Amino acid sequence: MPVVNIQMFDGRDEAKPAIAKAVTDAIAQHGNIDPQYVYVIFNDVAMENWAISGEIFAETLKKS
Amino acid sequence: MPVVNIQMFDGRDEAKPAIAKAVTDAIAQHGNIDPQYVYVIFNDVAMENWAISGEIFAETLKKS
Amino acid sequence: MPVVNIQMFDGRDEAKPAIAKAVTDAIAQHGNIDPQYVYVIFNDVAMENWAISGEIFAETLKKS
Amino acid sequence: MPVVNIQMFDGRDEAKPAIAKAVTDAIAQHGNIDPQYVYVIFNDVAMENWAISGEIFAETLKKS
Amino acid sequence: MPVVNIQMFDGRDEAKPAIAKAVTDAIAQHGNIDPQYVYVIFNDVAMENWAISGEIFAETLKKS
Amino acid sequence: MPVVNIQMFDGRDEAKPAIAKAVTDAIAQHGNIDPQYVYVIFNDVAMENWAISGEIFAETLKKS
Structure with a gap:
C-alpha cells in the first residue's frame, strides 16, 4: 500500500537500489507493512527545473 | 476540476488515448463533472526508477 | 504497478467505488496490466484550497 | 518548507526563472515564510501525455 | 493546463487567495498561458507530518 | 533538495518519526546529500480513499 x-x-542512478531497499525496509519495519506492497518511485529532476530561494539551482551553482 | x-x-504510449478517454468518462459520469475540466496527466516512469518489495523492478525482471 | x-x-465519496473500478478496468484493459497492481488514490481537496483563473473556487462560487 | x-x-524553459522567482516571492510575502525553505519544482509534461476533456491535447491541437 | x-x-488559509492570484499571474504572464486553465491546489500538511533533517518538524519546534 | x-x-503516526529518520539517513548516506535539505512528507490516506484491484480497500477489508 505505501507509495513513496x-x-x-538526476545523476544518482547508482544510489537508487540502496535507497529503495533502505526506504522499503524502514516502512516495512516501523510501519508493520508487508514490503511487497511498498512502491518506491524515483522522479528525477534536472537542476534547471528546481528552484531554491527563488533561484533556479543550476544558476545558483554557476555562481558558487 | 479533477486532476488525475x-x-x-513507460512504453505504453499507444494505450494512453483510450485510458484518458475512459478515465475522463468514468469521472464525468460517476462524479457528475463536466469533462472539459478533467485533466489526465501521464507521468511515465522507467523500470529503473520503480522499486517493488525494495528491489528496482528492472533488476527483478532480469532474474525472472 | 500503475499508481493513479x-x-x-471533496464531497463525492459515493462516486469513488465506481470511479476506482472504471479507472482500474481501463488501465488493465488498454494497458494490458494485471489489475491487482493498480493503486487508485483519491486526494480530496476543499473548494477553499483550489484556485482556477487565480481565484479560490469557493469565492468564485459565492459570486455565481 | 513549502514545496511547489x-x-x-514542456518547451517553456525560458519562462522558468521568472516564474520560480515570482512564485517564491508570493509565498514568502503572503505566507510570511523564509524563501530559503521554498522549493519550486517544474515537472514538464509533453502534450502527448496530457488529456483535457478525455482527449490527448496533442491530438486536439492537430484538429485546430 | 498548468497544475500547481x-x-x-497548515494554518495559513488567509494567505491562500493572494498566493493563488500571484502564482497564476506569474505563470500566465511569463509562460504566456491563459489563466483560466491554471489550477493552483493547496495541499496542507501538519507539522507532525513533515520532517526536515530526519526529524519531524513538530518535534524540532518543541526544542527551539 | 530531495523531497520524499x-x-x-492513516493511523500510523507513531511510526512516522522512525520512518522519517531512516528514509533521510538512507538518502543522505547513499545519495551523498546533506540531510538538512531532505524533506520527508507524510500524506495520510483513509482506506476509503484507496483502491487496489479496482476495489476500495475499506470494502475489501469488510469481506476478509
Missing part, C-alpha cells in the same frame, strides 16, 4: 515518491536531482 | 496523475511504466 | 492519484473536490 | 510542483507543457 | 500543487504547513 | 512524499494509510 522521491524527487531528487 | 497516472504513474506507470 | 485523483485530486478532486 | 508545477506541471505544465 | 503547493504543499505547506 | 509517502502516501500510506
Whole structure:
C-alpha cells in the first residue's frame, strides 16, 4: 500500500537500489507493512527545473 | 476540476488515448463533472526508477 | 504497478467505488496490466484550497 | 518548507526563472515564510501525455 | 493546463487567495498561458507530518 | 533538495518519526546529500480513499 515518491536531482542512478531497499525496509519495519506492497518511485529532476530561494539551482551553482 | 496523475511504466504510449478517454468518462459520469475540466496527466516512469518489495523492478525482471 | 492519484473536490465519496473500478478496468484493459497492481488514490481537496483563473473556487462560487 | 510542483507543457524553459522567482516571492510575502525553505519544482509534461476533456491535447491541437 | 500543487504547513488559509492570484499571474504572464486553465491546489500538511533533517518538524519546534 | 512524499494509510503516526529518520539517513548516506535539505512528507490516506484491484480497500477489508 505505501507509495513513496522521491524527487531528487538526476545523476544518482547508482544510489537508487540502496535507497529503495533502505526506504522499503524502514516502512516495512516501523510501519508493520508487508514490503511487497511498498512502491518506491524515483522522479528525477534536472537542476534547471528546481528552484531554491527563488533561484533556479543550476544558476545558483554557476555562481558558487 | 479533477486532476488525475497516472504513474506507470513507460512504453505504453499507444494505450494512453483510450485510458484518458475512459478515465475522463468514468469521472464525468460517476462524479457528475463536466469533462472539459478533467485533466489526465501521464507521468511515465522507467523500470529503473520503480522499486517493488525494495528491489528496482528492472533488476527483478532480469532474474525472472 | 500503475499508481493513479485523483485530486478532486471533496464531497463525492459515493462516486469513488465506481470511479476506482472504471479507472482500474481501463488501465488493465488498454494497458494490458494485471489489475491487482493498480493503486487508485483519491486526494480530496476543499473548494477553499483550489484556485482556477487565480481565484479560490469557493469565492468564485459565492459570486455565481 | 513549502514545496511547489508545477506541471505544465514542456518547451517553456525560458519562462522558468521568472516564474520560480515570482512564485517564491508570493509565498514568502503572503505566507510570511523564509524563501530559503521554498522549493519550486517544474515537472514538464509533453502534450502527448496530457488529456483535457478525455482527449490527448496533442491530438486536439492537430484538429485546430 | 498548468497544475500547481503547493504543499505547506497548515494554518495559513488567509494567505491562500493572494498566493493563488500571484502564482497564476506569474505563470500566465511569463509562460504566456491563459489563466483560466491554471489550477493552483493547496495541499496542507501538519507539522507532525513533515520532517526536515530526519526529524519531524513538530518535534524540532518543541526544542527551539 | 530531495523531497520524499509517502502516501500510506492513516493511523500510523507513531511510526512516522522512525520512518522519517531512516528514509533521510538512507538518502543522505547513499545519495551523498546533506540531510538538512531532505524533506520527508507524510500524506495520510483513509482506506476509503484507496483502491487496489479496482476495489476500495475499506470494502475489501469488510469481506476478509
